[in-house]
Amino acid sequence: xxxxxxLKKTYKNGDNETTVLxxxxxxxxxxxxxxxxxxxxxxxxxxxxxxxxLDKATSGDYFLDGKNMSxxxxxxxxxxxxxxxxxxxxxxxxxxxxxxxRNVMLPLVYAxxxxxxxxxxxxxxxxxxxxxxxxxxxxxNQLSGGQMQRVAIARALVNDPSIILADEPTGxxxxxxxxxxxxxxxxxxxxxxxxxxxxxxxHDVAEHADRIIFVRDGEIVEDKKxxxxxxxxxxxxxx
Amino acid sequence: MKITDLVEETYLALVSNKARSGLTILGIVIGIGSVIAMIxxxxxxxxxxxxxxxxxxxxxxxxxxxxxRTAGSPVSSGRGSAQTLTVEDSNAIKDxxxxxxxxxxxxxxxxxxxxxxxxxxxxxxGTNAEYPAVKSVSVDQGTFFTDQQAKSGAKVAVxxxxxxxxxxxxxxxxxxxxxxxxxxxFKVIGTTVTKGGSGFNNxxxxxxxxxxxxxxxxxxxxxxSTINVQAVDEKSMAELQTQITALLLERHNISDATLAxxxxxxxxxxxxSASAITGTLTLLLGAIAGISLVVxxxxxxxxxxxxxxxxxxxxxxxxxxxxxxxxISLQFLAEAIMLTxxxxxxxxxxxxxxxLGVSHFANIATEVSxxxxxxxxxxxxxxxxxxxxxxxxxAAALNPIEALRYE
Numbered sequence: 126x127x128x129x130x131x132l133k134k135t136y137k138n139g140d141n142e143t144t145v146l147x148x149x150x151x152x153x154x155x156x157x158x159x160x161x162x163x164x165x166x167x168x169x170x171x172x173x174x175x176x177x178x179l180d181k182a183t184s185g186d187y188f189l190d191g192k193n194m195s196x197x198x199x200x201x202x203x204x205x206x207x208x209x210x211x212x213x214x215x216x217x218x219x220x221x222x223x224x225x226x227r228n229v230m231l232p233l234v235y236a237x238x239x240x241x242x243x244x245x246x247x248x249x250x251x252x253x254x255x256x257x258x259x260x261x262x263x264x265x266n267q268l269s270g271g272q273m274q275r276v277a278i279a280r281a282l283v284n285d286p287s288i289i290l291a292d293e294p295t296g297x298x299x300x301x302x303x304x305x306x307x308x309x310x311x312x313x314x315x316x317x318x319x320x321x322x323x324x325x326x327x328h329d330v331a332e333h334a335d336r337i338i339f340v341r342d343g344e345i346v347e348d349k350k351x352x353x354x355x356x357x358x359x360x361x362x363x364x
Numbered sequence: 365m366k367i368t369d370l371v372e373e374t375y376l377a378l379v380s381n382k383a384r385s386g387l388t389i390l391g392i393v394i395g396i397g398s399v400i401a402m403i404x405x406x407x408x409x410x411x412x413x414x415x416x417x418x419x420x421x422x423x424x425x426x427x428x429x430x431x432x433r434t435a436g437s438p439v440s441s442g443r444g445s446a447q448t449l450t451v452e453d454s455n456a457i458k459d460x461x462x463x464x465x466x467x468x469x470x471x472x473x474x475x476x477x478x479x480x481x482x483x484x485x486x487x488x489x490g491t492n493a494e495y496p497a498v499k500s501v502s503v504d505q506g507t508f509f510t511d512q513q514a515k516s517g518a519k520v521a522v523x524x525x526x527x528x529x530x531x532x533x534x535x536x537x538x539x540x541x542x543x544x545x546x547x548x549x550f551k552v553i554g555t556t557v558t559k560g561g562s563g564f565n566n567x568x569x570x571x572x573x574x575x576x577x578x579x580x581x582x583x584x585x586x587x588x589s590t591i592n593v594q595a596v597d598e599k600s601m602a603e604l605q606t607q608i609t610a611l612l613l614e615r616h617n618i619s620d621a622t623l624a625x626x627x628x629x630x631x632x633x634x635x636x637s638a639s640a641i642t643g644t645l646t647l648l649l650g651a652i653a654g655i656s657l658v659v660x661x662x663x664x665x666x667x668x669x670x671x672x673x674x675x676x677x678x679x680x681x682x683x684x685x686x687x688x689x690x691x692i693s694l695q696f697l698a699e700a701i702m703l704t705x706x707x708x709x710x711x712x713x714x715x716x717x718x719x720l721g722v723s724h725f726a727n728i729a730t731e732v733s734x735x736x737x738x739x740x741x742x743x744x745x746x747x748x749x750x751x752x753x754x755x756x757x758x759a760a761a762l763n764p765i766e767a768l769r770y771e
Binding site: 180200207208235 | 682
């Protein structure tokens with residue numbers, strides 16, 4: 126599904142050239158739950174932007190569902206983001222004055238889905254993200270952090286994307302709420318077979334994934350199956 | 365993104381910041397409102413001036429004496445100063461020019477007039493019996509003097525309503541009473557209907573007497589000050605003017621038309637020049653109001669720029685979930701246009717109410733024309749597009765990665 130070949134990213138700042146990614150190659154199959162972990166400055170955010178079609182690599186190829194992203198225009202990338210990628214951000218990025226339901230419906234507006242179908246789709250997504258029904262019509266700035274992140278997850282799900290990219294999804298949450306959000310991701314992966322890529326700098330968070338890719342100084346230093354998950358035999362011990 | 369979605373997004377965005385949207389709209393309301401009100405006042409004035417000029421008589425051509433020139437001297441004493449027009453000129457026009465429907469020669473002067481215990485100083489017009497028809501003056505009580513009386517110089521007078529009430533009070537009957545003009549007794553045989561004029565050359569403050577009497581007792585000469593000629597219809601006014609000029613040049617033995625000792629003025633010319641003046645006035649008022657419209661437009665741009673900065677993260681998010689450049693810029697443009705649209709609607713209503721208020725309380729005629737409403741509306745839409753375009757482009761050009769990180 127995702128096929129990265131020798132991805133490089135260089136930022137030019139006057140005469141200074143900073144190479145953030147120094148040739149990264151990996152594959153991710155459909156239905157995988159992958160964590161990309163690395164300290165800040167390792168290039169994991171840049172990698173996430175490229176994987177999320179927000180940015181293009183300076184060189185190398187990134188194939189998503191067989192399509193080479195490096196040749197696409199800005200609008201074509203927007204089209205890819207609309208149909209194939211769902212984002213979950215550290216700071217939620219919800220529209221504060223809109224209801225939870227409306228926030229989830231927003232991608233459907235851009236996708237041009239008929240009005241009548243939107244609410245039903247959004248409700249299913251919110252249910253899958255585990256938000257209690259009584260919060261659907263609550264304005265998002267009246268929700269708790271955990272509830273907001275569930276709304277954000279529902280928004281990422283609603284278009285049924287190929288991959289869900291979660292960028293430090295627990296960064297603004299306390300440990301307990303963070304665990305609940307992460308188990309939501311696990312459930313979506315196991316029960317609904319969504320492909321999830323989790324970007325984090327915390328090992329505890331990365332431990333929830335089936336596969337962990339370590340990034341340091343713009344290179345992949347390790348790419349392994351999660352040993353604890355193998356031992357636990359895919360039993361969710363957080364429940 | 366569909367139009368209905370665009371409208372809904374725009375509506376929600378504006379409603380979520382009611383106070384700021386309201387203030388921005390207010391800027392446009394004031395701009396559009398003042399444009400509408402000012403143009404209404406200007407056009408109202410134009411119409412009322414035009415109609416008051418036309419009330420002086422319809423299809424009127426006026427012949428006035430030209431400048432006095434002494435043979436061999438280049439000195440001109442100015443238009444109207446010469447004594448060149450006579451009753452014979454007037455009669456010649458009447459007899460020889462078929463396009464002249466009515467001819468009323470006039471000689472006038474200001475004299476002291478007394479009645480029993482009251483007196484006034486006003487314009488005394490010596491004329492003939494055709495005067496009421498030519499100058500659109502109607503008789504209220506009594507009658508106007510006859511052609512016979514005009515020629516014989518009978519000592520009868522017709523009073524304007526203002527003069528009548530000055531001399532006899534507003535309630536009493538002036539007809540049948542006697543007035544003295546420069547000590548000469550005249551019998552009042554009628555009064556005219558008010559024409560609503562005011563100030564200089566007020567048609568309500570006049571005394572009409574037979575032309576022969578005026579010449580005999582007051583001016584002491586055969587010369588007259590004006591010949592009013594009424595054309596048979598509006599189309600023939602220009603032709604009438606040329607014929608009068610030709611006839612009088614011939615009668616006065618002048619071969620060079622530029623040296624004419626009289627001038628022929630067409631009422632349409634007077635209306636045109638008055639309209640030109642009030643038109644300039646309307647333009648001036650409109651331009652001043654237009655400045656506030658531009659200020660309102662800048663207010664919109666200011667608000668939209670603040671908006672773009674404030675909603676940077678929202679823009680980033682919209683881009684991340686697949687909004688294209690065009691969709692982002694359209695959304696912000698729609699917000700600006702919606703603001704000016706609402707401002708324009710309220711402004712037109714306000715301007716119209718102000719115009720109504722001005723004509724009601726300040727007694728100035730106003731006229732809200734469809735064209736000024738269309739203009740104001742067009743301008744407000746244009747302002748929305750022009751001043752909304754730049755912020756919308758700024759929003760659309762934001763890099764989604766940086767926008768999402770924006771604090």
